[in-house]
Amino acid sequence: MAKHGHGRRFLILWVGASVIATPLVAIFVGPLLPPGNASVQAQEQVFDNTWMTSICTPIFLFVVMFVVYALINFRAPRGEALVDGPPLRHDSDIQTVWMAVTATIVIFLAGFGSYELLQNGAGGGQGPSPVAIPAGHKLDVQVIGQQWEFTYRYPGFGGFETHELVLPADTYIALHVTSLDVVHSFWAYELGVKADANPGVDNVAYVRTNGTTLFHVHCAELCGLWHGYMFSEGRVVSQAKFRAWAQQQQKLYQPIAKYLPAFSKTYLPDPQVRGG
């Protein structure tokens, strides 16, 4: 078959497969993609992942189908010596199409990603001066990384600190992520939140919870001996249950309250007695 014959046939096969597979991937695979629907940001990430997976589907098909097509059609007959194909030279059409397509895809994804990020930060840490600030009231929660546990302070409830992360449902939360020793990374997987915890830095991430649920918190930055064990479970509870929980925690930690420093955006106590 002539070169253009193969090209035309492959193009038809590829476009056909892509037209069928891409919507199927978007409709059936998309909802299964992480991180789920525990927060608005998580839902948006699922949307983004669905878009990107859908865009990748024709590219993936192109690569796989090209390999399969070549294996079937350009295989050397048994017993014949292997001969390299003719070299491609001065084919500006292929180069132009290749550059135009890849540039379009990359620029589109950059624009798409930037737009999504600028809506509300997409659950990522924005540093101490966030640029994508969602409107409305937000509940402040400080996340303190330390070797090897995250603890949490609630400045709106007397500044109590606790070992457990509990959040109210249907509420915008401003997470102020910091560390009092080395670099950690706060990753609340199902909430779609991931923010580095740096000593002396207030790394702000926004998340709006949906309904009540459980979620997992992991440290995502190698931070020493027990990094692999630095995980816990968090809860999103109803607003009434959250208020009751906050009162109970204030009571539980009352004996230690007098020793906690005044609330500040960072939490970096002085070096200790035995610090080298």
Next chain:
Amino acid sequence: MRTGAKLLVVALAIAVAGVLIGLYGWKLTYANGSPAYTLPVTMVKGHPVVDLKIQTVAAIGPTLSTNPDWVSYLVKTTRGWKRETVWNLPANATIHVTDYNFDGNSGLRNPLFGRMLGVYAGGQRNTVLLDGKPVSDIDPSTASHVFAVTGLGIVVAFQGIPDNATNQCGNAPCPMSTTHTTTQFTFHTTTPGHYRWQCFVPCAAGWIDGWGGPMQTIGYMDGFLNVA
């Protein structure tokens, strides 16, 4: 070299590498690390009860470690005091713990860990007996060490001895005649699992922020509760 011979050489190299990696892991786990110690269990009315006695010391000394100046935990075994921090415990059991702390105050970096949690003493929850007196917290600046089992929600801070205390212990194991504080508490094991425990006081003298060496090595200020 023929293909068969090449494959044999590669297979032998992989096998040798595997053995070396295995030996390294074994050395880390058992030779340098801390072997597991199975605590004796007493049955009280059909319920398993364990008496866990531990020491926290400022310097482990040359007889129990190749790092004699490292701060450490010790456990009382049938063979005496040993530097073993992986403890085998029965599930759904009552564990009575007594810590003898011979070390001074290092101070907590996060005062939160001065609040006792997940244990009881004298019939009160989140309470320990410090030298016989029930306390639910200690001044974080007086903390010497912490016994925290995150997976079981346990946090117990041990109060240090004063800097100017007389008759201080030099090297472990420390005799009871030297100055110490005694902390007693009880907790319950639950479902089987490997529960890691650690100290939260930056007590590793000479390391950056007091958090290197013994704080980063199982067998000193870290370990496991193997609940089965």
